Amino acid sequence: MARASTPWLSEAAAIFLKDLRSELRTKVAVNSIVLFAVITLALVSYTIGPYRIPPAEKPAILSALLMIILFFASMTGLSRVFVKEEEARTADTLRLAADPQAVFLGKLLLNLLTMAGVTAVVVPLFSILMEFHPMHICSFYGITALGMLGLTIASTLIAAIISKAGNKGALFPILAFPILLPLLLATADALSKAAAWPDLSFMGQALGILVSYSGITFFAGLILFEKVWRA
Amino acid sequence: MNRIAVEGVSYAYGRHPLLQDVRFEARTGEVLLVRGPNGSGKSTLLRLVAGLLHRPSGRVRFLEGDREVPEGDLRARLGMCAVEQNLYDELTALENLLFFGRLRLGGDCAGRAEALLGRADLHPHRHKPVRSLSSGMRQKLKLLAAVVHAPGFLLLDEPGSNLDARGMEFLAGLVEEQKDRGPVLLATNDPREFGHGTREYALAL
Amino acid sequence: MKRTHLFALAGIVVFAALGFWSFRKTLTPYVPFEQAMRSPAVVQVAGTLVENTSAYTETDRTLRFTLRQKDGTAIMPVTYNGVKPSNFEEATSIVAIGAWDGTAFHARQLLVKCPSKYQDSGTERTY
């Protein structure tokens, strides 16, 4: 049965489906992220609430709060794709069988799906509880989606790194924070503009920044992941 | 004719040298028994051969005839079963086999997987999650996962652990069949497995 | 493997170009006056003082002046409650953070940048 290695897109799909099946049976990652986000959101609602913030400040402050909530919530679950493999000692089995790039892509796809689910729950809930009514709804959700895309790509590579180190839980946000900071700032800024700006003139630049962050981190991750996976 | 050529591989944990200048060659039809006391580096040697550990010196070549298997193709040619390499607990026995088969072959291997499950007396349990299988069943399933793609090279680290008499028979059949396909490296200290060996490589502490 | 690397490097270059292209424009946090006057949100504007427009009333401690956008295309009235910055008239640039309230830009914070150069100050040493 000697044959060349499989096309890695179909391999990535196999890994994605395998992880999706595990995740659907346990739902650990998505539950922990959603619950963490909802808890922080509840805390924000109790302590600040929708009416303490003067209307003029609302777009900027609420956009920043939303990014902070999503950042910390994602840090509770996105590392699971790799940490679980190391802890269950399945990582070596997978390493021997799969192409590293396909592993990265498959795990990334699962994390993207997880974060899409989390965003779909958390952002509307945030808007309702904090009385946050963005002026340009479509742009607002589009920017959120792009921001989460970049966050997930960069976090997935960091997750691979921390899965091989000790003290994983604390290490994840420590390593991810400086990498994600420019993205989080740019997203929060674009969100606040989508919330209150009179026109959409800012969108071109916001899209450019977010798309190029995602693109660069994706391709860099594709190259660098192999070094981590085999480390 | 497949060959595994280990050429001058050394390894050290920090300052403590574990393996020094290991050299051997194993070819189709051979089962090379790697023996040595606990801590002599049997598992480490197999991990070095498989490329799971970075080799600081020396090299390992996998040859099909005179052609060396490129590193990227190795995962379709090599199978390995070791104590610290687990299957996915929450997936069923069959799902595990299909997953690893698909990764390594790129296609569907349902027929072969079902047949293998039958040979290992695991067919009735194929839809149970691995978590719920006994340790012996799990060991047999790991062996199946290592050969689901009919590899040209096979590495076995303590393959008989947790196996009963019937399980050992199954293992013997597997090794017998595999050695016609390519060389087998078998690391063990279990006398029940010594019979498989056609040659021996002894590691000293 | 080498091919994937080349492919990925090409991807990085393409997206870096995209990023650079979208950053080419404004490298400032400041909002054009025209936009500030249409949005109720807190924004930052920057400009220079239009000469002889600043007036300070001691009673309600309010500073009123007109700000001219850096490119000179727009002016906007600004009000500020608080102590008038000491070097206000010599400022090379004034930054105001606040929001448009319908009639004037109400600044919560004023930042005044004065000229500074690493030139020998010679006789005019200031202490």
Next chain:
Amino acid sequence: MKPIVFLWLLAVIVAAFLWSPPASGFVGESSRIVFFHVPAAWVASLAFLISGYWSVRFLRSRDLEHDMKAAVAVRQGLLFTVIATVSGSVFAKVMWGAYWNWDPRQISITLLLFIYAAYLVLRQSVDDPLRRAHLSAVYAIFAFITMPFFVFVIPRLYFSLHPDTFINAGGKIEMGGRILATFLASLAGFTALFALMYRLECRLERLLLAKGEHA
């Protein structure tokens, strides 16, 4: 080599405080900070560039010596970053009335502190030297790749009171006479000091590496 560098730096200190005049537009003598603050920031950037270089080299060679060189550069870069941060915030207190006012440059330097502090924490969390070297090299490179975003994003979000860098937007050097001479001498002195310290610590680490201790 060592005595020359020390004498040179001594001369720079004397020149910075006694020979060079204060610059206009600054409160009191505060402009003299430029002789120490800017070279420290320059050396920090240089050190991080060096660590990036050795990280890439390591991933190609897997030579632990290259990893060691990257780690030493980060540790020393962090030291000079702290010097630049502290001297900068003293200047901020004198000029703007607060030690910390979230100037874009202050924000940028905190990012460097965060990245390289995280880098060192990562190194402490991995026992196996080869694995540690791989993980930290990948992290350093990944951080390096995302840094330009920060450089571009920050000035769009915050306003700056920071004096123009001495080569301003127009591309001409806005520094004159004795100030420029002292400044350049200090830049050279700091760079030489860093080269000395870097080589010394690399020698120490090489000895530890040979003894089989930590890298």
